[in-house]
Amino acid sequence: MAEDPGAFAEDPDAFTIEPSPSGRLLCGGCAPHDVCRLGVEIAEARDDAVRFEVVCPPFWHGGPGVAHGGWTAAVFDDALNIVALRIEPRLVTKSLAVRYLRPVPVGRPMDLLARIERHSGRRWEVSAEMTLTGTPLATARAELRTRRPHHFARHEAWLARRSPSPNGPHAES
């Protein structure tokens, strides 16, 4: 993320994901911990494709010994962005489609290969497959967009126009 947190506070659009002190590409939530709490590690990077090792942490289990589908989707969101982030640091996910083919085990290292399918201007199409010992467990496709200037500032201005209720966020109709 942005090196200077002061600059980010003043200009939210200064936010970019940069390598952490240990060289990882981490989201804003994990960067202060210098570890991906979803269990995603880059194993090998090429220009248009990145191979990851992913392990579902126990606190993300859904059924017994099986990953919550939201973990799988979040891991794909990370991996599909990382493959393009190495070229374009200002991205957001526009759509994400996951196919759950088999249950995903907790605590077992798996392979995830993400690749750039197409890129034109602000538009990116990316795809990925998660496998265990060569067997596909889940696949995903996403459309990404290079953020327009002032993306986060526009969001903050939009949010500010929705006056917070003194009784908390759920009290407003």
Ligand SMILES: CCCCCCCCCC(=O)SCCNC(=O)CCNC(=O)[C@H](O)C(C)(C)COP(=O)(O)OP(=O)(O)OC[C@H]1O[C@@H](n2cnc3c(N)ncnc32)[C@H](O)[C@@H]1OP(=O)(O)O
């Ligand atoms: C581990 C480290 C690496 C991985 C880190 C994790 C990466 C995670 C990536 C994510 O998950 S990002 C979070 C999930 N995605 C979003 O929050 C994106 C929300 N959607 C949007 O901001 C817009 O829909 C989007 C920028 C995707 C639209 O892009 P488009 O190119 O299709 O359309 P365009 O920019 O022309 O905007 C379409 C409409 O959205 C409006 N819009 C776009 N950006 C906006 C904005 N920032 N604030 C308010 N409105 C916005 C825009 O005005 C316009 O409104 P109208 O249709 O009424 O004309």
